[in-house]
Amino acid sequence: MKRPPARERRRAGRAGFVEDRMTTVRELLERYQAKASLQSYGTVYQDTTEFMNIGYGDVIALGGRHYLVLRDEAERRFGMEDPKFWVKRCTELESGEKRILKLVFHERFNMKIGDMEVPCYRSPEKEARILDLTRGDPRFMQGFSLPDSAGNNVRVIEVVFGKRLDLAVDAIDCDHRTYFAEHFPGILANFLDACEAIAFLHGQGERHGDIRRDHLFRHYDTGRYVWIDFDYTFDGSANPFGVDVFGLGNILLFLAGKGIHTAQSLAETPGGREILSRVTPEDYSVMYRYRIMNLEKLFPYIPGPLCRVLQHYAVGSEVYYESARELLDDLRPCLDRLRGA
Amino acid sequence: MNAKNILLAVDGSQNSLRAADYVGEVASGGPGFHIELVAVLVPPDRDIFPDPALFQAERDRRAHDAVQALDTAREALLGKGVEAGVMATRTMSCLDMDVAGTILVVREEVGCGTVAVGRRGLSKAEEFLLGSISSRVARHAKDFTVWVVG
Numbered sequence: 379m380k381r382p383p384a385r386e387r388r389r390a391g392r393a394g395f396v397e398d399r400m401t402t403v404r405e406l407l408e409r410y411q412a413k414a415s416l417q418s419y420g421t422v423y424q425d426t427t428e429f430m431n432i433g434y435g436d437v438i439a440l441g442g443r444h445y446l447v448l449r450d451e452a453e454r455r456f457g458m459e460d461p462k463f464w465v466k467r468c469t470e471l472e473s474g475e476k477r478i479l480k481l482v483f484h485e486r487f488n489m490k491i492g493d494m495e496v497p498c499y500r501s502p503e504k505e506a507r508i509l510d511l512t513r514g515d516p517r518f519m520q521g522f523s524l525p526d527s528a529g530n531n532v533r534v535i536e537v538v539f540g541k542r543l544d545l546a547v548d549a550i551d552c553d554h555r556t557y558f559a560e561h562f563p564g565i566l567a568n569f570l571d572a573c574e575a576i577a578f579l580h581g582q583g584e585r586h587g588d589i590r591r592d593h594l595f596r597h598y599d600t601g602r603y604v605w606i607d608f609d610y611t612f613d614g615s616a617n618p619f620g621v622d623v624f625g626l627g628n629i630l631l632f633l634a635g636k637g638i639h640t641a642q643s644l645a646e647t648p649g650g651r652e653i654l655s656r657v658t659p660e661d662y663s664v665m666y667r668y669r670i671m672n673l674e675k676l677f678p679y680i681p682g683p684l685c686r687v688l689q690h691y692a693v694g695s696e697v698y699y700e701s702a703r704e705l706l707d708d709l710r711p712c713l714d715r716l717r718g719a
Numbered sequence: 720m721n722a723k724n725i726l727l728a729v730d731g732s733q734n735s736l737r738a739a740d741y742v743g744e745v746a747s748g749g750p751g752f753h754i755e756l757v758a759v760l761v762p763p764d765r766d767i768f769p770d771p772a773l774f775q776a777e778r779d780r781r782a783h784d785a786v787q788a789l790d791t792a793r794e795a796l797l798g799k800g801v802e803a804g805v806m807a808t809r810t811m812s813c814l815d816m817d818v819a820g821t822i823l824v825v826r827e828e829v830g831c832g833t834v835a836v837g838r839r840g841l842s843k844a845e846e847f848l849l850g851s852i853s854s855r856v857a858r859h860a861k862d863f864t865v866w867v868v869g
Contacts (some may be wrong), residue, residue: 442848484769492844494848496846499766501766503766583815583816611767614849614850615851616818616852616855617849618816618850620850621848624847664844665844665848691847698847700850700855
């Protein structure tokens with residue numbers, strides 16, 4: 379998706395998207411004594427339907443508040459920057475607080491999980507519902523939704539003051555044994571809390587929909603883990619929570635292993651090749667046939683019960699978890715064991 | 720629990736037709752059978768069909784398919800020589816987003832000692848992610864028999 383250049387966007391604004399004609403961005407900035415110094419003053423939008431036209435220097439007027447757009451949000455995956463033109467990083471002029479505005483973008487696409495493709499949908503309504511359901515719950519990003527002048531469901535999100543959990547774990551500078559003994563018990567305790575949050579959603583008939591390592595943050599102040607981004611959904615009547623449960627297993631694997639260990643990564647060192655010679659096909663992830671789920675073969679000091687939880691996600695398993703609750707029932711005793719050890 | 724009181728779950732697929740054939744073979748062989756034919760109606764997800772008209776159209780299509788699945792299975796049973804009088808059909812709305820759970824609720828209600836389902840033949844990865852209704856029914860079986868027909 380490519381955004382039109384600024385000049386075209388301004389023209390589009392003049393052509394009909396400006397609804398608050400009495401007020402300009404410059405006037406709004408003066409009125410609220412905003413600290414922002416803009417290189418260019420854009421347009422005031424009340425209708426966000428044409429979100430591609432809304433960019434830096436524009437203001438979105440919504441529910442009596444004004445949000446100065448600073449930039450489009452982007453996801454960085456596999457070293458690539460993927461802009462999300464329907465997600466705007468803003469400053470709320472009234473309060474000076476940073477906000478993220480998620481505009482309506484109904485999208486259908488295939489989520490690739492291993493060799494499988496799962497049809498996925500982006501649903502503003504679902505995200506708005508979960509924001510309502512989890513209001514005040516520190517385990518979830520906070521925000522609210524409002525219709526714009528055209529009835530689009532705009533979600534106004536508070537920026538999570540934290541660091542992506544995977545990056546935080548990556549940054550712990552020690553060997554795995556030290557990490558596992560000194561850091562992992564605390565991380566697991568917080569992760570159990572995050573799993574409880576997902577079990578709560580499931581109990582309400584809701585799904586997170588996009589459980590990935592980069593959608594779980596560690597709050598700078600509280601240290602608690604916070605889930606973000608709830609707008610994905612998919613059709614899954616036979617196993618409604620399967621994709622969520624799979625996501626939780628992936629994160630657990632990362633946390634327990636302080637990274638993902640694959641056949642390829644092991645093959646790079648003599649020690650790794652020796653371990654690899656003992657890894658059987660049953661030890662790999664049922665979805666990603668190169669990821670090693672049986673961490674016992676890499677780190678023999680990981681307690682058996684925790685390894686057995688991970689092996690529910692392995693090719694060798696005959697029984698899979700159907701809900702976050704089932705996972706929790708097996709995972710919670712692992713923490714007791716680690717703390718008791 | 721009466722093992723001759725059979726719940727046959729159908730969805731119109733070839734696998735559920737095979738299950739119907741199998742149940743027909745068994746039930747046509749003697750007296751005392753009752754076959755409860757059940758189609759679970761899974762409503763479309765409103766989040767996936769935000770347009771109310773499309774949502775309703777999909778809902779209608781699924782309801783129609785469920786009735787057709789029951790008719791087809793009933794015909795298969797009649798073809799095997801099962802008497803019409805020993806069969807009952809029902810569509811059941813899916814409870815709590817859980818097809819297998821819904822089948823089990825009906826089984827309990829009707830008091831079936833046997834549940835027959837077709838098996839889709841999913842790969843491990845598909846079963847993990849998409850779920851297998853037959854596996855879930857079998858996993859939760861207690862005090863009744865499950866026939867999984869592949």
